[in-house]
Amino acid sequence: MALTGLFLCLFLAGHLAGNLQLIFGTSLQFNEYALFMTTNPAVKILSYLTYISILFHAIDGILLTFQNKAARPIGYAKTDGSSSSFASRNMAVLGTIILVFIVTHMVNFWAKMHFDESMPLQETVVESPMGELTLYNTVNGSYVNKEAVEVRNVTDFYDPQLNLKVGQGYKDLHKITFEFFKDEKFGLIFTLGYVLAMLAMAFHLWHGFQSAFQSLGATGSKLTPAIKLFGKLFSVIVPLLFAIIPIYIHFSK
Amino acid sequence: MSAAKNININLKIWRQKNASSKGSMETYKLDNVSTASSFLEMLDQLNEQLVNEKKEPVAFDHDCREGICGMCSLYINGRAHGPDTGITTCQLHMRMFNDGDTIYIEPWRSKAFPVIKDLVVDRSAFDRIQQAGGFVSVNTSGNTIDANSIPVPKDDADKAFMAAACIGCGACVATCKNGSAMLFVGAKVSQYALLPQGKVEATQRVLNMVRQMDEEGFGNCTNTGACEIECPKGISLENIARMNREFLKASVK
Ligand code: HEM
Ligand code: SF4
Ligand code: FES
Numbered sequence: 001m002a003l004t005g006l007f008l009c010l011f012l013a014g015h016l017a018g019n020l021q022l023i024f025g026t027s028l029q030f031n032e033y034a035l036f037m038t039t040n041p042a043v044k045i046l047s048y049l050t051y052i053s054i055l056f057h058a059i060d061g062i063l064l065t066f067q068n069k070a071a072r073p074i075g076y077a078k079t080d081g082s083s084s085s086f087a088s089r090n091m092a093v094l095g096t097i098i099l100v101f102i103v104t105h106m107v108n109f110w111a112k113m114h115f116d117e118s119m120p121l122q123e124t125v126v127e128s129p130m131g132e133l134t135l136y137n138t139v140n141g142s143y144v145n146k147e148a149v150e151v152r153n154v155t156d157f158y159d160p161q162l163n164l165k166v167g168q169g170y171k172d173l174h175k176i177t178f179e180f181f182k183d184e185k186f187g188l189i190f191t192l193g194y195v196l197a198m199l200a201m202a203f204h205l206w207h208g209f210q211s212a213f214q215s216l217g218a219t220g221s222k223l224t225p226a227i228k229l230f231g232k233l234f235s236v237i238v239p240l241l242f243a244i245i246p247i248y249i250h251f252s253k
Numbered sequence: 254m255s256a257a258k259n260i261n262i263n264l265k266i267w268r269q270k271n272a273s274s275k276g277s278m279e280t281y282k283l284d285n286v287s288t289a290s291s292f293l294e295m296l297d298q299l300n301e302q303l304v305n306e307k308k309e310p311v312a313f314d315h316d317c318r319e320g321i322c323g324m325c326s327l328y329i330n331g332r333a334h335g336p337d338t339g340i341t342t343c344q345l346h347m348r349m350f351n352d353g354d355t356i357y358i359e360p361w362r363s364k365a366f367p368v369i370k371d372l373v374v375d376r377s378a379f380d381r382i383q384q385a386g387g388f389v390s391v392n393t394s395g396n397t398i399d400a401n402s403i404p405v406p407k408d409d410a411d412k413a414f415m416a417a418a419c420i421g422c423g424a425c426v427a428t429c430k431n432g433s434a435m436l437f438v439g440a441k442v443s444q445y446a447l448l449p450q451g452k453v454e455a456t457q458r459v460l461n462m463v464r465q466m467d468e469e470g471f472g473n474c475t476n477t478g479a480c481e482i483e484c485p486k487g488i489s490l491e492n493i494a495r496m497n498r499e500f501l502k503a504s505v506k
Binding site for chain 2: 064067068070071072073074075076077078079080082083084085088089091207210211214215216217218219
């Protein structure tokens with residue numbers, strides 16, 4: 001629980017740094033980053049570790065919760081919550097909200113990036129003597145004329161006459177993300193859902209971060225106050241920054 | 254402190270004939286309770302009234318009535334040992350209540366603490382955990398070393414003494430949403446782990462006591478911290494962290 005939870009905190013920090021490029025970077029930068037994340041072998045290993053951690057953490061958490069429920073077969077007629085925090089009493093509910101979010105999030109973005117055959121590709125529009133020209137960006141920094149190539153295998157550019165591959169494009173995850181949160185019908189709902197999930201995450205980490213160190217026995221008169229402070233800052237700042245991104249996108253022009 | 258006065262109260266008390274019967278909350282009215290009386294004296298007064306009415310008195314645990322034996326229990330108005338902190342139920346006074354109050358009185362609720370009758374629960378699970386490892390080996394062949402001749406750092410001695418203050422009342426289990434006994438076991442493990450006398454059995458002690466704790470059906474600690482707040486002897490969560498360290502150390506040995 002503690003090890004997987006802390007590993008997921010590291011994952012969150014990394015994932016956040018990438019996502020922030022949606023606000024602070026160009027679409028090309030973001031798509032370069034997205035390509036790096038889906039192809040780099042070191043990142044592959046980390047991503048498998050992350051999938052395993054989420055699975056283990058969720059299964060372990062659910063088993064733990066059932067065992068703990070079974071330890072008190074008859075409940076109290078009157079309870080008083082004053083001796084523990086809301087977050088600490090609702091870790092499983094908060095975690096389940098996060099799990100549902102992770103699944104929908106993966107269907108919306110991760111699965112598209114990995115399996116969607118009709119992903120749009122990164123384009124650049126330039127002014128030319130012949131008027132506006134749409135070019136595809138290629139992964140080695142050059143451009144190909146959109147009119148002159150045929151796209152095969154999702155990202156490969158082919159010269160149709162020569163039947164030769166002339167370049168490879170970036171999947172435009174940036175565009176997918178912006179369209180998702182700006183969708184006329186559901187954009188606001190998706191944005192709200194994202195923000196709510198981040199709220200659950202904040203509460204989960206408010207208790208969870210310091211709890212992990214207590215579980216590992218990593219405590220001390222100097223260490224524990226520092227961990228508690230860092231955990232509180234982490235649990236507020238990280239979900240908040242995550243949540244700002246879809247809000248920014250939804251209201252951007 | 255204001256002068257004692259008499260109050261009239263309503264009581265909702267768990268009544269259960271024996272271990273195998275179902276049990277239910279029953280309502281009683283008790284008049285003229287002095288605010289200077291202790292909570293247990295109030296129950297004595299109720300029982301006198303019940304006996305006069307030819308009804309079965311309420312069974313509840315108590316012994317020393319001065320906060321040292323750990324026998325008195327009771328979940329009062331949703332809190333272990335009632336309102337007020339750092340006290341056992343025998344140290345709770347009726348001045349904490351007001352005229353016309355309804356007071357809920359329930360037994361400790363835990364799978365490992367089955368109800369014997371009314372408010373009396375069987376806490377022998379704690380005894381079995383103690384027997385599994387809560388002891389030290391002493392040379393009794395005639396050359397027994399006086400404990401005071403073994404130097405102990407003051408800080409360790411103080412911490413061991415604070416851990417040894419646990420009276421095995423079970424409030425930690427009763428108040429924990431997981432019905433976990435980690436504060437009790439943490440205190441018992443710490444008491445010996447901190448002292449040179451406890452080093453001999455250190456590895457086996459923590460493994461055996463934790464195994465026994467799990468076998469008894471107590472839940473798992475998720476660090477909600479309610480135990481520390483309700484413990485009448487101020488046993489701190491640090492003892493649970495120390496036990497976790499001892500357990501990890503022993504597990505990799
Ligand atoms: C990115 C997502 C997540 C992060 C960063 C995270 C982080 C953490 C951390 C640090 C802990 C404390 C571990 C300990 O006390 O030993 C924890 C505990 C827990 N988590 Fe998560 N978690 C996440 C997702 C989930 C999910 C999907 C579930 C699924 C149901 C879940 C359920 C739980 C439960 C039940 C606990 C233990 C309860 C407790 O310690 O109070 N978490 N989590
Ligand atoms: S740790 Fe505190 S609450 Fe738990 S049994 Fe010991 S004295 Fe009672
Ligand atoms: S009766 Fe002994 S501690 Fe309350």
